Amino acid sequence: MRMKQTRRNPLAFIDTLPNPKLFRMGALITAAIVLLVLIGLVWMPYEPTAMSADQMQGISASHLLGTDKMGRDILSRVMYGSRITLVVALGTMVIGAGLGVLIGAATGFYGGMADEIVMRIMDGLFAFPNVLLALVVVSLLGSSTVHMIWALGIAFIPSFTRVVRSEYIRCKHLDYVKNARLQGASDARVIFVHILPNVSGVLLSNLMIGFNNAVLAEAGLSFLGIGSQPPYASLGQMISDAQAYFFEVPTAVLGPGLVIVLLVLSFSLMGEGLRSAAKELD
C-alpha cells in the first residue's frame, strides 16, 4: 500500500518546537545575515580592500555605512567580514562536532581503558579557554584563517565528546539497542544508524551554543590581529582598527559589532526555542 502523499509546509516543524516564537525570531535574524553574506558573494557595493580618497566619510547614499580611515567602504567590508566569520564558525563546528561525535560515540559505546585515557585528555583540553588554545596553535603554525579554524575546531572537540559520550553510555543498554543486536547489527550500524538519531536533539542544542562560542572566539581573535590577515576584512579586525576614530565614524565600529551581536543573539534565540525547558524566558 502506498502512503498518501501530502504536500507539507517545510517550516511546519517550527510550530512543534517548545518555543516557536523565539525560534522564529532567531531564524529570521540569521536569515538576514546569511542573505547579506550570500549577496556579498555575487555583488558588493565596492571591492572590500579598495582604498579611495573618500576617507572617514559618514553615512551617505554612495557609502551606506560610510568609509574607514583608508577610504574603504564599510558595508562591503562588513559583508566580507561576515563571510569570514560564518566560514570560521561553520568550519569550527564541522571539525569540533564531527570529531567530537566520533570520539564521544566510540568512548561511550566501548568504554574501558581507552575511554579513561581519552577522557582525561579531553578534560585537560576542556580546561583551556579556546582563545588561548588558538593563540598557541597560531603562534606555532602562523596566522591564517585555516589555522584558526583547525585551532578552534580542536578546542571545541571536548564539549561535544562529553555530551555525546554520556548519551551513548545511557543508550547502549536500552532495549532498542539489544533488539538491533539480536537482529545481527554490527557495532558501526548500532552506533551510527540506531543510536546517533537519538542523540541528535542534544547535539543540535550543543551546536547552537558551540556556533555562538565560535563566532565570539573568531571575533576576539581577529580583534587581536590573529586569523584572517589584512588587507582582507574580518569583523574583529575592523573594530580594532576603527576604535581610534569611533567618535568620527561610529559606523566603522558599530557596523561590524552589531553583526556579531545579532549573529550570536539569533543563534541563542534559536537554541532557546529548541529547549524543552519552557520555563526559560517565557
Added chain:
Amino acid sequence: MRYVLKKTATMLITLLAVSLFLFVSFQLISGDPATRMLGTGATPERLEALREELGLNDALLVRYVRWLASFVRGDPGISYVYRQPVASLLGAKIPVTLALALMSFALTCLVGFPAGLYTAKYAGSALDRIVMVLNQAIMAVPPFFAGILISWAFGTVLRLFSPGAYVSYETSVPRFLGYLVFPSIALALPRAAQLAKLLRGAILEESGKNYARTAYSRGNNTDGVLFGHLLKNAFLPVLTFLGMSLANLLAGSLIVESIFNIPGISSILLSSIGNRDYPVILAAVMWIAVFIIAINLLVDILYAVLDPRIDGE
C-alpha cells in the same frame, strides 16, 4: 581526604603532560635558537659556541627537564628578541592581568548571583522577564565591543575615567584598581548574564524536586526553602561554571587589555607571537596553564566540601 590527594596527584600529572606537550611542540617548530639570536650571518664557530652555551646539543628530554627545573625556580629562559630574561619581561605584567581577571570575576559574582536569585524567586514576574531578555542580549555582546562602547560612553562622554591614563600598581594601588573598574565591567557583563541564567535555571530545577516540597510542608517560607535548601544543591553546576569563567576571564583579559591600554601580558604575548619569540610565548602560556589547572583543583576540592558523597567514592 583521599579524594583531595587523588585530585592533587592528577593535577600534577596534568601539569607535567601539558608542559611536556608545550615544550616539545615549541622545540619542534621553533627551529634553531642560536641562528635566531645571532642572525644568519654568524660564523659556524660562534653558532656552535652559543649552542653549547645554551645546552642545545643535549637530548630533547634533557633540555625539557632543565627547562622545567628553571621554570619552577622562576627563570624560564631568555627572550630571543629582547635578549632579557623572560622572567623580568613578564614578571611585572602577570599581576596586572591577574588583577583584571580577578576583578572581573568578583563583578561577575556580585551582579550574577543577586540577579539569578531574584529572577528565580520571582520567576514569571515582569521584572524576571525583563532581566531574562536583557540577559539574552548581553550574552551576545563580545567584551571588546562592550569595552569600546564603555570606554566611549563613560570615558569620552561622561568623563568618569580617562581611557589610556593607566596607573601602575607600583605607583598607587587604589588608582590602579580604579582604572581597572571599567575594563572589568566590559569583561564581566556577558559572564554575569550567563551566571544569572544558569543559577536561575538550577534553582528552578531544584524547586521542582520532592525535598523542596517537604521543606515547604515543614513550615518554611520561600526564603527559607530557597536559602536553606535549594541554593546548596543549585550551587554545584554553578561552581563548575565559575571555575571555567575564571579561566576564560583570564583569556578574555588579553583582549580587553588592548582596548584600555593596560600593560598586562597581552601586548608582550601578541608581539612575541608576531616575532616568534618562543621562550616568551612558552613561559606566558605555561604560567596561564598553571593558574587554570590550579583553579580546576580548587573547584574539585570545593565540590567535595559541598557534596561529601564525592569524597566517599
